[in-house]
Amino acid sequence: MSILTVQGVNKSFAGLKALNQVNLKVAQGQVHAIIGPNGAGKSTLLNCFVGRLEPDTGTVMFDGQSLLNRRPHEINQLGVARVFQTPEIFPDLSLLENVMIPAFAHRDGAFKMNWLPRIDGEAEIRDKALHMLEEVGLADNRSDHAGALSRGDKRRLELAMCLVQEPRLLLLDEPTAGMSRADTNNTIDLLKRIGERGITKIVIEHDMHVVFSLAHKVSVMAQGTVIAEGTPEEIRGNPKVQEAYLGGAHL
Amino acid sequence: MAAAPTSAFGTSRRSDLIFLVLFAAAVLTAPLWASLIGAGYPDLLQKWAIYGLFAIGFNILFGLTGYLSFGHAAFLGVGSYTAVWSFKLLGMNVLPAVFFAMITAAVFALAIGYISLRRSGIYFSILTLAFAQMSYNLAYSVLTPITNGETGLTVLPSDPRILEQLAGVRDTVSTPTTSLFGLEMTGYPGFYFCAVVLIIGFFVAMKIARSPFGTMLKAIKSNQTRMNYTGFNTRPYTLAAFIISGMYAGLAGALLASTDPLAGAERMQWTASGEVVLMTILGGAGTLLGPVLGAAVIKYFENIFSAFNDQVLMEMFNWLPETLQEAAVAVAGLFVGEGWHLTLGVVFMLIVIFLPGGIMEGIRRVQKLFRRSDGASRTDTASESA
Ligand SMILES: Nc1ncnc2c1ncn2[C@@H]1O[C@H](COP(=O)(O)OP(=O)(O)O)[C@@H](O)[C@H]1O
Numbered sequence: 001m002s003i004l005t006v007q008g009v010n011k012s013f014a015g016l017k018a019l020n021q022v023n024l025k026v027a028q029g030q031v032h033a034i035i036g037p038n039g040a041g042k043s044t045l046l047n048c049f050v051g052r053l054e055p056d057t058g059t060v061m062f063d064g065q066s067l068l069n070r071r072p073h074e075i076n077q078l079g080v081a082r083v084f085q086t087p088e089i090f091p092d093l094s095l096l097e098n099v100m101i102p103a104f105a106h107r108d109g110a111f112k113m114n115w116l117p118r119i120d121g122e123a124e125i126r127d128k129a130l131h132m133l134e135e136v137g138l139a140d141n142r143s144d145h146a147g148a149l150s151r152g153d154k155r156r157l158e159l160a161m162c163l164v165q166e167p168r169l170l171l172l173d174e175p176t177a178g179m180s181r182a183d184t185n186n187t188i189d190l191l192k193r194i195g196e197r198g199i200t201k202i203v204i205e206h207d208m209h210v211v212f213s214l215a216h217k218v219s220v221m222a223q224g225t226v227i228a229e230g231t232p233e234e235i236r237g238n239p240k241v242q243e244a245y246l247g248g249a250h251l
Numbered sequence: 252m253a254a255a256p257t258s259a260f261g262t263s264r265r266s267d268l269i270f271l272v273l274f275a276a277a278v279l280t281a282p283l284w285a286s287l288i289g290a291g292y293p294d295l296l297q298k299w300a301i302y303g304l305f306a307i308g309f310n311i312l313f314g315l316t317g318y319l320s321f322g323h324a325a326f327l328g329v330g331s332y333t334a335v336w337s338f339k340l341l342g343m344n345v346l347p348a349v350f351f352a353m354i355t356a357a358v359f360a361l362a363i364g365y366i367s368l369r370r371s372g373i374y375f376s377i378l379t380l381a382f383a384q385m386s387y388n389l390a391y392s393v394l395t396p397i398t399n400g401e402t403g404l405t406v407l408p409s410d411p412r413i414l415e416q417l418a419g420v421r422d423t424v425s426t427p428t429t430s431l432f433g434l435e436m437t438g439y440p441g442f443y444f445c446a447v448v449l450i451i452g453f454f455v456a457m458k459i460a461r462s463p464f465g466t467m468l469k470a471i472k473s474n475q476t477r478m479n480y481t482g483f484n485t486r487p488y489t490l491a492a493f494i495i496s497g498m499y500a501g502l503a504g505a506l507l508a509s510t511d512p513l514a515g516a517e518r519m520q521w522t523a524s525g526e527v528v529l530m531t532i533l534g535g536a537g538t539l540l541g542p543v544l545g546a547a548v549i550k551y552f553e554n555i556f557s558a559f560n561d562q563v564l565m566e567m568f569n570w571l572p573e574t575l576q577e578a579a580v581a582v583a584g585l586f587v588g589e590g591w592h593l594t595l596g597v598v599f600m601l602i603v604i605f606l607p608g609g610i611m612e613g614i615r616r617v618q619k620l621f622r623r624s625d626g627a628s629r630t631d632t633a634s635e636s637a
């Protein structure tokens with residue numbers, strides 16, 4: 001059963017056709033990878049899922065509800081969380097606060113005038129956030145300012161911020177870019193573990209090692225369209241994909 | 252799992268309690284210690300408390316949420332006018348005046364904030380400035396029946412003052428004075444009333460800053476995009492912050508009217524809006540204590556510098572040869588008296604360039620020096636968030 005269904009999505013930027021008749025079906029509980037060269041339109045496609053961009057035409061259905069014409073916070077409250085290509089975190093706050101904040105959104109909704117309790121008295125949220133920080137290996141840094149983290153650590157923090165919300169659909173835009181090989185492997189393990197919790201994931205990746213160790217299904221994008229789709233094995237042998245990657249040396 | 256990591260929040264219940272008690276003690280003993288620096292008279296002390304409140308509230312919007320309003324004097328003015336109307340219609344008791352001033356300021360803040368908060372950054376600042384200037388001009392023109400225009404709104408012996416009338420204590424001959432259930436709000440009682448309100452205002456601001464709500468405001472300042480994609484509707488948060496800070500301004504306006512029951516439109520002028528920005532930045536935006544310190548420093552120096560005149564300067568420089576003395580007085584004269592704002596401008600520039608975190612950052616740097624010389628490496632987090 002598919003949890004996300006994208007049909008006939010088009011998006012142009014001042015004459016540039018960034019998305020051209022994109023169709024996509026993401027099955028419940030699976031890891032769906034989207035690969036493709038730079039500028040293929042992968043991030044633009046994700047932007048159409050989270051309310052950052054509205055497609056010119058087409059539909060995006062999540063679990064029976066349209067994701068179009070909704071504001072970003074409404075889409076998040078439906079259970080869609082996103083890790084951005086450039087990490088979006090709260091640089092001036094501590095790591096623990098960074099992870100507690102999304103947990104509040106998950107518990108209290110889009111707005112709550114919660115000014116009487118102390119934040120350090122919110123034990124349940126704090127423990128949940130701390131546990132999440134432990135999972136991504138950042139618990140020891142919980143008091144540090146998030147802005148001081150390395151790019152790779154910011155990514156892991158952002159991942160923790162999304163996971164603490166127990167989303168139903170997690171969108172990951174190049175989650176391992178800027179990470180060392182060891183950190184990449186940790187992230188793969190982490191994503192595999194949370195895969196067991198039934199969170200559906202869409203992963204944009206350049207690192208084929210990541211794609212082939214995680215994905216159940218792969219869609220290949222080039223010049224705004226999906227040019228191939230299949231299991232990792234099918235994609236590996238597809239000549240069209242080889243071509244899109246200009247020789248496909250790293251496939 | 253580790254015990255409660257208080258340091259991740261930069262504060263704890265205990266450190267906050269100590270902080271609050273010290274603050275209250277410092278405020279209540281102000282008449283004693285302020286006399287050491289020549290500020291020990293109720294008029295100035297009252298100004299410290301009132302502008303301290305104004306800045307504390309302003310900081311909730313600017314320091315916590317990251318929205319720089321250039322129009323907060325509008326709420327100060329609204330608070331003053333409402334308070335004087337409360338004196339005129341209900342009676343000279345300051346409590347109803349304070350209450351209604353805060354309500355009216357909240358209503359104005361709701362309307363102005365609702366529109367201004369559709370934009371952020373410089374556009375937000377300009378919108379608030381425009382609204383404040385509009386209020387200022389309206390107070391001088393079409394709203395003259397309410398504001399009494401250039402003359403300003405005052406309490407007259409003939410005003411109805413219904414509550415006093417009902418109690419049969421209305422004096423229709425002498426000019427009435429403000430009071431708190433009979434205790435006249437002049438001199439030290441007036442200061443102590445403002446001081447208690449300041450301590451309550453400080454406590455509420457601390458409560459907000461340490462709460463989940465306050466953390467959301469800080470998160471909006473830090474990265475509003477992330478807040479939206481994290482499931483928060485940031486508009487009601489920023490609007491709430493705007494209304495709360497507007498209410499603080501209205502409260503400060505009411506207290507100004509309580510010390511001197513007169514309200515004029517100049518209280519809404521952009522210079523007054525700019526002043527609270529200076530106070531907050533000078534003291535340290537985003538800190539609890541900084542805005543109060545900034546307000547006190549500015550009001551203190553305003554008092555000293557604006558009292559200087561050429562006579563005093565001549566005496567100061569009388570050790571110089573006559574021609575040099577006159578030159579020195581001519582130059583220094585630009586910075587004192589009416590020209591004290593020039594001094595303020597220079598000090599402000601120096602602070603922004605060399606100490607962008609304001610006085611609080613200066614205090615932190617000094618603390619760090621001491622700690623290093625002590626050889627102690629433990630960080631004192633209580634002071635960081637103070
Ligand atoms: N907001 C935008 N305005 C204009 N052009 C854009 C915008 N976002 C993306 N594009 C363009 O659309 C194309 C696809 O970009 P993107 O989706 O970021 O590619 P990918 O993520 O696959 O590398 C690129 O040519 C990019 O320059």
Ligand SMILES: [Mg+2]
Binds near residue numbers: 043
């Ligand atoms: Mg991209």
